[in-house]
Amino acid sequence: MNGKPQPLRFERVRGFGKIMSDTRTFVRENFIVFFKTMLFLVGPFALLTCSLETFYKVNLLGPNETPDFNKIGSFLALSTIYSNLRWAINGFITAIVVSHFVKVYRFKGAGNFDVGDVSRSIFKDFFGTLLSFVVLFVSVGIVCTVLGYLIYGMAEVSLAGAILLILAGWLGYILLRFPFWYFVYSVFFARTSEEKNKNVFAGMSLAGKVFAGNWWITWVIFFLMWLILYAIGITVAMPARIAAWIAELSSLSIDESSTDWKMIQTILLSIGEFAKTMIDAVFMVTIALQFFNLKEKADGQGTVKLVETIGEKKDEEEMEYTW
Secondary structure (H helix, E strand, O other), X not given: OOXXXXXXXXXXXOOHHHHHHHHXXXXXXXXXXXXXXXXXXXXXXXXXXXXXXXXXHHOOOOOOOOOOHHHHHHHHHHHHHHHHHHHHHHHHHHHXXXXXXXXXXXXXXXXXXXXXXXXXXXXXXXXXXXXXXXXXXXXXXXHHHHHHHHHHHHHHHOHHHHHHHHHHHXXXXXXXXXXXXXXXXXXXXXXXXXXOOOOHHHHHHHHHHHHOOOHHHHHHHHHHHHHHHHHHHHHHHHHHHHHHHHHHHHHHOOOOOOHHHHHHHHHHHHHHHHHXXXXXXXXXXXXXXXXXXXXHHHHOHHHHHHHHOOOOOOOXXXXXXXX
16 A cells, blocks of 8 residues: 555545645645745736835825824825725735636646746636636726725815725625635635636636525635634844834934835835735635635535546556546
8 A cells, every 4th residue: 555645636526624734734745846936926926016106105294294183094095905905905816826726726736837837827717817806806906996985085174074984894894805715716726726717707607606605614714724824924024024013213313304214114015015915825825725625515425536547457557647
């Protein structure tokens, strides 16, 4: 009997604990190629968006302006818009890359592919991926923009009204955030769940089908994973933030309107946000595992394929599928 550990099989039913542990197992066993893929394919976009967001935030309030209540409200509203745009763009790009990473892993097997294989999978499906990005980004972007400008408008009229709207929005966001973003991101995994990629609308249909009736368990899984990754992200980004604060405080004794400290602060904070974005890629692995878990509960295709292979002679050198 071969004692070689079997590759992680996505098409299986998992409980809460198994999803969490398999996320760790998958990242650990594929760490080098996974990290390289995120760095080369997600990294340039993430670094650009993080730098732009940080630059605009650092320069949002002029150095010689005394912020009044309306300017504070405007700052909060614009910061929210910038953060959500950056977060959405990076999230979509990360979901696209991880979905193709998972597809290549499933059909080629652990250790049998590299960054180039993932890149080819993405470019082979370039137009389908682009359409998916546009459809989902525009849909989510409209919602985020409307909410952002609603807060901005309330801030112009009444700071108290804006604060109440923000608090109500955050309460709803906490309850809806994780299932909502699970559904949005899982569309990319639904599209690549078969050998032939689905279109975005078929992906949305499949994601909605397997998601139905699993709202709260999804909320619990992703809330806990978010807490874990958020703590890790804060820890990783903290040295850059501390250095940025030191640079800002040091500049006050020289010239608070100097652009030098703003540039230093922008660079340091961008590095911190970039590191957090790379860590968020792990979140997408959890989404993939939960999607295939729910899909397997719904159709049982993974179990059927596994049963069909019982008794067959397997040539490990030629096996590509990891069901």
